[in-house]
Amino acid sequence: MFDAGNKLAKRVTRIEESPIRKMMMAGSKVPGAISLAQGIPDSRTPQYIRDGIIEMLKEDSKIGKYTLGPGLPELRKLVADSISKKGGFPVDPDKNVCITAGAIEALAITISSIVEEDDEVILFDPGYPPYIPLIKFAGGKPVLVPLQADNAWKIDLDKLRAAVTPKTKVLIVCNPSNPTGMVMGKEELAAIAELAEKHGFFVIADLTYEFLVYDEGTIPSLLEHPSISDRLIICYSFSKEFSMTGWRAGYLFGPEKVIEQALKVHDDFLLCAPTPSQYAALIALTKKPGPDPDGLHAELVEKRNLTCERLDRLSDLFSYTKPKGAYYVLARYKKPNIGSQEFAMRLLNEAKVIVVPGIGCGSQGEGHVRFSYGASKEKLNEAFDRIEAWAKTL
Numbered sequence: 001m002f003d004a005g006n007k008l009a010k011r012v013t014r015i016e017e018s019p020i021r022k023m024m025m026a027g028s029k030v031p032g033a034i035s036l037a038q039g040i041p042d043s044r045t046p047q048y049i050r051d052g053i054i055e056m057l058k059e060d061s062k063i064g065k066y067t068l069g070p071g072l073p074e075l076r077k078l079v080a081d082s083i084s085k086k087g088g089f090p091v092d093p094d095k096n097v098c099i100t101a102g103a104i105e106a107l108a109i110t111i112s113s114i115v116e117e118d119d120e121v122i123l124f125d126p127g128y129p130p131y132i133p134l135i136k137f138a139g140g141k142p143v144l145v146p147l148q149a150d151n152a153w154k155i156d157l158d159k160l161r162a163a164v165t166p167k168t169k170v171l172i173v174c175n176p177s178n179p180t181g182m183v184m185g186k187e188e189l190a191a192i193a194e195l196a197e198k199h200g201f202f203v204i205a206d207l208t209y210e211f212l213v214y215d216e217g218t219i220p221s222l223l224e225h226p227s228i229s230d231r232l233i234i235c236y237s238f239s240k241e242f243s244m245t246g247w248r249a250g251y252l253f254g255p256e257k258v259i260e261q262a263l264k265v266h267d268d269f270l271l272c273a274p275t276p277s278q279y280a281a282l283i284a285l286t287k288k289p290g291p292d293p294d295g296l297h298a299e300l301v302e303k304r305n306l307t308c309e310r311l312d313r314l315s316d317l318f319s320y321t322k323p324k325g326a327y328y329v330l331a332r333y334k335k336p337n338i339g340s341q342e343f344a345m346r347l348l349n350e351a352k353v354i355v356v357p358g359i360g361c362g363s364q365g366e367g368h369v370r371f372s373y374g375a376s377k378e379k380l381n382e383a384f385d386r387i388e389a390w391a392k393t394l
């Protein structure tokens with residue numbers, strides 16, 4: 001008999017299923033469960049973007065067709081100009097930018113273009129779950145630098161320096177961080193730039209949440225270190241900043257030689273990012289009616305405060321570090337004998353709330369669960385009411 005399971009590619013079978021997808025699938029079988037698992041902003045894509053696309057769909061014959069592989073020239077130019085302005089160095093829209101189907105595609109085509117067998121990729125633990133499978137898929141070895149909850153999930157620069165070896169090909173930073181909400185400061189970014197320069201490795205900056213810092217105004221950028229502009233790669237997402245998760249739009253910025261290779265993978269896997277989504281991204285950037293259309297940012301600030309208040313009321317069960325950016329809290333639960341997978345499953349089955357087990361974000365995440373507060377305030381309150389009632393039964 002033909003055994004399909006035995007004939008599959010090991011580079012895929014050795015990858016574990018995403019902990020987020022696993023919880024979302026388990027949650028979909030529990031009627032009425034509220035999801036605080038996946039980072040989906042509850043708000044609709046802002047009206048000006050939806051209206052702009054409706055108009056284009058009515059009028060424009062180009063919107064249903066492929067674009068050039070790297071993406072709409074006018075969108076690439078906007079991206080290039082904005083990076084050039086921040087970094088103070090020239091950026092060529094034809095050589096340094098590719099429009100992608102979300103930040104995840106930018107990460108995937110970059111990692112598969114620069115990482116090969118035996119290359120080491122440094123990343124922080126806990127971190128965004130897909131990094132490790134993408135590295136393994138490319139044949140590379142993830143090297144994890146632990147972060148500690150007791151240290152507010154801040155980077156320990158000595159541990160980072162100790163992780164660098166001659167095999168280090170790339171370091172991935174996510175700033176602000178999913179899942180910890182930690183924001184790297186000038187000192188950390190300067191140290192990262194210095195290491196990358198000294199040891200000759202790439203830095204991938206995942207800036208999916210760069211737009212969302214709470215108390216510190218703006219966030220420092222690796223673009224302020226022109227000494228690494230020849231090895232800096234940026235993966236950006238329109239998903240969260242513009243509440244556009246379903247559109248699948250993002251971009252990749254990087255050195256010409258990297259983009260050249262990444263474009264081959266992009267072309268073979270995708271041809272181009274979805275055209276309506278590229279136009280939606282263009283509208284998002286060019287037609288913005290004010291600093292915070294539809295109040296998305298203000299709402300996330302309120303939801304961060306609400307989530308923290310509700311967690312404070314549950315201080316017998318959880319401790320946590322207040323997020324400085326992004327929209328996640330990685331909370332430690334005070335039940336030392338339960339693994340985070342079991343804890344998350346009990347929360348799902350007994351309280352009907354879906355969260356991500358911390359172990360899914362790395363071994364340092366064990367003993368924690370990740371709450372996303374992208375959900376509406378009503379849903380957040382209802383979920384925490386359920387958790388409070390459940391906590392009393394423990």
Ligand SMILES: Cc1ncc(COP(=O)(O)O)c(C=O)c1O
Nearest residue numbers: 039102103104128178208237239
């Ligand atoms: C840190 C981080 N990077 C990348 C992504 C993927 O974003 P996109 O929807 O643009 O693919 C996410 C999504 O949650 C994320 O949290």
